[in-house]
Amino acid sequence: MAATAIVPEGLLRWPWKVSLVLLALTGFGAAVLHSAAGGSWEPYAAKHLMRFGVFLVMALVMSRFNDTVYRFMAYPAYVVLVFLLVVVEAIGFTGGGSQRWIDLGFMQLQPSELMKPAIVIVLARFFATLPPGMVGTLRGIAPVAILLGVPCSLVLMQPDLGTTLAIVASGAVIVFMAGAPLKWFLVTGGVALAALPFAYQFALSPYQQRRVTTFLDPASDPLGKGYQITQSKIAIGSGGLTGKGFGEGSQSHLAYLPEAHTDFIFATMAEEWGVMGGVFVLMCYALILRWALRVAGRAPHRFGRLMAVGMGFTIFFYAAVNMLMVMGFAPVVGIPLPFMSHGGSSMMTVMICIGSLMAVDHWGKTQSRRRY
């Protein structure tokens, strides 16, 4: 073809469309951060764009690796992260408080964040090698329970409910997509529902319990956690259809909105851009997630399919829970909004997901399709 003659083949295979969507979304995020900083590139917006650039390069590099590399790395990476989680736990124990990161000097490494894509890869790897006949058996599912249970309990001990839920959700989606019988999900769902009150009572720390009660009744704690939800709803609701205008959000600028540049950035955005801005953001996510599902569908093998679905779902989970939270449909859990919230760890996680998706996309374009 003519285009092939001019443009190198590698560039053609580059997922242009989704890259543009990502750029648009991140750029929009940077604009909101610019406003949240009181109309300044510092300290959020510039860093946000810079990180995006760096991690995009990382994602591109990731997308060039062959699937054998991913398959090979799955278990060692998982083991290293579990080890790091234990280390974090130990540091927190000796430090006399909860700690979630390891200080590497140039950055704070949060192993629980990296565990989200890692669990996707390791489970995809597991199911890819599991004989089809064993998918529906308990012997087939037992290792999954262990692979999922160990990091989850470590993260829950931190305590970090949001990340735990993210890991469990990604894991569950892979098990689901791997073809596990539906009744398992129904039974587990039923048991989980029945166990909820006990979990609330025994598994959650008091501050997590408070978040749940506050979620159920924000008015019960109007100056504490309920305050955050209420202020967030005020920001979104007062934005109206078209918003108050760029840089005009009173809720964020007068500091009524908590965490206006991280967890509640959607509210900051909605106050200034209104429902239109929100629809734009949702459209961007829809395009990204649709691309992720298509990548999964095009994947040449089971490992790629499961990995792509899991990565896409991880992004979805972040975005959905965050937006449900700021709109008062989910409890306040510390989950940032991908591509928009300020923060290095979460940006790295979602860009690892993007990189992995790009890799699967690349395999789909270069390898011949296999049945299994």
Added chain:
Amino acid sequence: MFRRRKPRASSPPPTGVSLQNAFDRRAVILGSMQAGVGLLLVGRMAYLGVAENERWEVLSESNRVNLALIPPRRGAIVDRYGTPLAANRADFRVDLIPERMGDARERSLDMLAKVLKLSDTEMTDLRDRIEQSTGFQTVEVASNLDYDRFAAISVRLPDMPGVVAQRGYTRNYPTGPAVGHLLGYVGTADREEYEAEGKDPLLVTPGFKIGKDGLEQQFEQRLRGEPGARRTEVTASGRIVRELDTREDTPGAPLRLTIDAALQDYAARRLGPESGAVVVMDTVTGDLLAMASMPSFDPNSFSDGIGRVEYSMLNENERKPLLDKTLRSLYPPGSTVKPGVAMALMKAGIDPDESVYCGGGLQVGNRYFRCWKRGGHGQVDMAKGIYQSCDTYFYYFAQRSGMEPITAMLKRLGMGQEYPLPFIDQFYGTVPGPEWLKEKYGREWQAYDTVNSTIGQGYMLISPLQQCVMAARIAMGREVMPRIVQSDDVPDFQSLGFPQENIDYVRQAMSDVVNGPGTAGRARLPIDDVLLAGKTGTAQVVGLNYSDGKSGTWKYRDHGHFMCFAPFDNPRYACAVTIQHGGGSGAAYPVARDVLTFLYDPDKALEMLHAFERQWGGTAQQRLSAQYRAAAAAAGETLPPGGGSAPGTVAAARRGEPIQGSAETRASDSYFNASAQDDGSTTGGANPRGGATSSTATPAPTPAPSPTSSPTAAPTAGTTD
């Protein structure tokens, strides 16, 4: 049916193909689920932002805009001539709201102490007030600040959350203790008051004060006014970003009293160091001209949030400076009931000219009742019974009339009654009678009860206000009703139905008490052709075996009473004086004399007062501050000069200027100037007025600095020294 379980149709084990199909199906489910969540989010957002938009916009505005109330200027309380008894003085003030101080409390308090130069005592008082406050309640840190200190606080406000600095108004009572009981004082609202008014935010607005006692409390709604408002844009932490707009406050309506400010001040000061009360009223209109109760407190310091030293000084004083003695203290009236009893006797048909022999007492049943004069009065008719205050006369004739007519008469004359006055609490005392005794103590009335009652002892109790009303009613023969709020209409009091000759008879007898051969010759007014009519009263507090009533332990001494009216033949003013434990009526009637003299000739009355005050150590206000300073020194604390009293009034007194509403403002200028010289020397400083004149006399333009008139010292030299 139960025999064999139906083998379940188990699906064949999955193969690679079936898993791929399952994946494809489930991918659709997953995608739909994600799309569903997306639609839910869009819907929720549209609901919040479009359907509920108005509601959230209101909330957002109420976040953004802070409506700070501006406390309304409180209505002034003025006397019958319009002289302010309570007014507002503009000042700079600093308050704090403990709830908003957060973690920075200690740091902020330290900074306040440093910048405002608060002493340790003041800091302890401040901490006490913070402890006692309910958190959201405003606590006053300091008022009457000079501009420099106010500015110093203002620039540091961002570092001190919960601290409010503003320009405001403080309540000022120019004559201080003279009106303390009458007007009460103002203070920040406490929790009950806040809740009683439905948590009106005005009540917890910094700088806002409500009436706490006396008329300030009774006329709260009228004096309060409407608050103004200032709209500002604020951050969540309360920092003001910019001002939006301001609505001015509507000051409260002034309250005009029947009180004569100068007379009130004079009466209070004339009581001197005694514990007692003076009530003066206009017998024609019922206007209360003065209601003084001493010792008193300075409402200025109460309104600023009184310090612990000052409060305990007042609270522990046995003479009860916190009690309004005109309304809320009751005394046995002693012989002052005798004119009223005489009226009852005449009404019961006893001829006033009929006489009885007084040989120093009377045998009633198996008990001998003594007349106060052991030697006896000889032959006594009603007039002599009054002007010589002969007990025997009343012992004798009261037994003849019986108690009922006397009880009824005394009640009609105002004893045991509560008047329609806007005071929170009037004690109405007791007029005993057979029915009352039966009900209260369940025993029959005896002859000796009548005997005791006719000389105002036994169960009989009266307040100084009632005593004044009684004097007015006897003088006029009308049901004179006291009133405190000024009104232009002259009331037409109902006649009590006394024959004019009876009224004239008692008036004459009471005049003879003072101007004739009576018991209070020294009470004669130093005014030509104004004759005072009165009645002395001495009420025993304890039996003669404890104390002779004249000397010894203060609280065992007799109460002294004097009730009077003038002029005797055409009464205009009625007055009652009670000196608690004064040792007898001799302590009371000179006060009444001087107070009434002040009404006719202020200069002459002031001359006498100033002579007394030189002995006592200054005006009531000066003595109160001296007392406070002594108490503070005893408590081991040092005070800034002028502490314990309203700085404005003290400063005015030092400058030798007349305090508005004080007795001196009704005197002629020449007299006042002369006294200013005296006051200057007694307060221990250089003559202030002289200093001022000499500094203006020196040629002003000379730039040569001299130690006495450096540019900064010059304007204040006249006032601070």
